[in-house]
Amino acid sequence: MYCTKEEVRGMIKDDALNVLIGNEYIDDPDERELKIAPIIEGAIADAAGEIDGYLAKRYPVPLSVVPKAINKFAKDIAIYNLFSRIGIDESEKDKNYLNRYNAAIRFFENVAKGMIDIGVSGVGNTQKASAAFSAHSSPRRFSRDSMRGM
Template sequence: MAYLTAAELATRYGQDRLIDLTDRDGDGLADDPMIAQALADASAEIDGYLAARYRLPLPTVPAILARIAGDIAIYRLLSLRRMGDIEDARRRYEDARRLLEAISRGTVSLGLPAALPPEQQPGLSLAAAKSGPAPVFGPDQMGGF
């Protein structure tokens, strides 16, 4: 699910900033595929956290997730540049990641209905479905057999 568009990213951070971050060929234009990839990466990272608690895709995009997606996308774009350019983006990224962890734990709300209908409840992930109790018989329990 996309949480932010390239146009919304430009509104949040400024088109000049996006050009500065992505104009590798010096033509004065932002590199749209690079921006799209950063936004896709941000959305995938967000989905990784939300899937533990919410059925995806979400029915609406809460404003907090749009902001987090922007911070993560800018961090990803800045990570391709010199190390000195990244400190503010790193702080914002770490803040965004901590916020996603809090959302995943349920200590921060997305403002969505607390009790989702059964068809909207998150299902078990493949990892959760495949994991289960520890095996009863293993090398330690078999006594050398």
């Protein structure tokens, strides 16, 4: 996964939890957290799958080291996934979720096209690195055997 449940939960205001959970109002905060946890985990898993779909063109997925940009966009996609479950009103404050999602998708499309390098080793990076650096040296003139007796 490219982000944690705690990171995504931290981006959701408490007053939005009941709306995201569904048709029932839950007054108890602990019960609300128990109900929202699997919903957030599902949104994160969906976001990771979507991200892997773009990254797989250039990098082995899932990434073992997660760059900060990937973490940020993973949270944005997960939040969008959560709010899109209940419908996103483009004329209201929900439009922010859609805008952030669209920015994330544009980023990943550019990564897939090779226009953006995320700084982890992968197919594209390995080929560039090996072509950019090589070392050559002269043959060895002296060795222990050739210096013996001098």
